[in-house]
Amino acid sequence: MNAPAPVSGPLAALKAAADGFVASYQARKSALAGDIHLRAEAAGLVASRGLPGPREEAWRYTSLRPFAETQFSASARAEPRAALLARIPAISGTRLVFVDGRFHSELSGVPKGFHVTTGAPAFGSIARPGDEKLVALNTMLAEDGAAIHVPAGVDAGTVVLVSLGTGRSVGFHPRHCVMLGAGARLSLVDLALGEEEYLHNPVLTAEIAEGAALTHLRIQDEGAGAFHLSTVYADVAARGTYDSFALTLGARLARMEVHARLAGAGAAAHLNAAQLLGGAQHADFTTVVKHDAPNTASRQTVKNVLTGRSRGVFQGKIEVARIAQKTDGYQMNQALLLSRDAEMDSKPQLEIYADDVKCSHGATVGALDDDQLFYLRTRGVPEEQARAMLVRAFLSEALDPIGHEEARGAMEAAIAAWWDRL
């Protein structure tokens, strides 16, 4: 990687970081697997347009400056420490483990009745590196990923996709692709865990055919110094569903961006999330839902629990095309601020071009209710436990609908343990 040029402001720092990534690509491009044209095109985009900056509307609340000011080296094959391996919750299903972005076959299982390919980035066909700069960065530098293909009519059960970050300031950009044939079903439990500082910039594309159902349950519990910048694209055909829940607990700076496109009549997407942040953490959950067909439905319930000096961001955009009559869109963002210095920024955006639609959004920010706390304490529940109970209650609307019991159990356990790290 080139030595960074002297920088003066955030824009210069972002430019220097982008240049550093391009130089890294130039030095390693002959060794990178996968489509060289796609990569070269992405490299051109990164070189000319750089990284997302503060002047872009979609990045108003999240500054990548701390990320730009950190040097990341290319990842190499690594072995995770036992303590990190022990953090993987026991969830039955086909386990696919990536360590610092590289597939680790000894830690992984073998699928039955569906297909998984690893060893090269699974670029898929619906990502838009021209629109999302971090996706261009991923496309340029992706080294590995899982292509999961579930044939029509097959219920593939659960795949547990694990990313382990071992620290040491490496950067990795895995590229995953999920393809569900007509009527196929898959529960994808997507765990991002790690220790200390690194960059994890994954892109996952999901192509969900007619009547197929993808349940995407994510736990982001990266290392305390880590940067988690992920992008998901989900295209849902007629009567298909993309049902997702994302729990954010870790990382120093996190942005989860989800682009869901309801492309066929009767398609549905649930983009639920919970962000629990403390210290100086910053986490951003950004969604764009495009209703491109009639009778499509989207629901988003996003809960934030913020303490310390942490900052939570939710940006939710719902676009309803002229053809998408009878759209049902719902979006609710709620924040519980447990400290005076925590901050929540919430930006709903509705762009509606059809005339017969039902779209609603709402946002609330509040503190724990003193009356509720006192009520619990008069019943003998100690203050700390009472606070934890009320926070869990606040999250229940987003957590309770998760039908995958093992994944929900892992999330419950992670939330219960969250208090110990504050």
Next chain:
Amino acid sequence: MLEIKGLKAVIEGKEILRGIDLVVPRGEVHAIMGPNGSGKSTLSYVLSGREGYEAIEGTATFGGHDLLALEPEERAALGVFLAFQYPVELPGVNNANFLRTALNAQRRARGEAELDAVQFLKLARAQAKALSMPDDMLKRNVNVGFSGGEKKRNEVLQMAVLRPKLAILDETDSGLDIDALKIVADGVNALRGPDFSAVVITHYQRLLDHIVPDRVHVLSQGRIVRSGGPELAHALEAGGYAAVVPEAA
């Protein structure tokens, strides 16, 4: 035994309790009556430890323990229970889980073994049945969507499960029809015994027809101005507070 001596308390700098003296011996039920604004609810909050209700003078002890020095949950573990005038709704908290968490927290604080889910449900169901509460009330969120009467019955259910040594009932009769009133009174009466004391705060005498107190005290402007037997409640009912409280005239 609950022993209150010279208790003065302020809320936001305003003196509401202006020197309360009250002794409730073990096994006795005392009623505190008084007009609106006399300090009845303040007394219940000071005894249970609500933030913002500051005792500035005097003492309140229960079984020899200085109540005013303890956190609300510590008072609960000692056996003090406040039945709220307006029970609080807890969306997202299941009633059975809430009760079990509370019971086990108290048992833990007292060094007793905790109850497992099966033992607890058996106990809670039996108590709910005794209070004519449908089983599904245990499955619902705490007080959410409950009618006024259901909320009060839920307070009495908690009391029946937690088995306090001192219950403070803050206008538990308000908003109850006669049938619900009887159920609530039966629930309290079922707990009466040598190890149970209660302070029944009420504006009206009718609750005291069903929970017959050993003593009745009249609170006015932050002080107990009259004390007597159950007949005092009847005198109040007949003549109003003006008849017994000179200042109220």
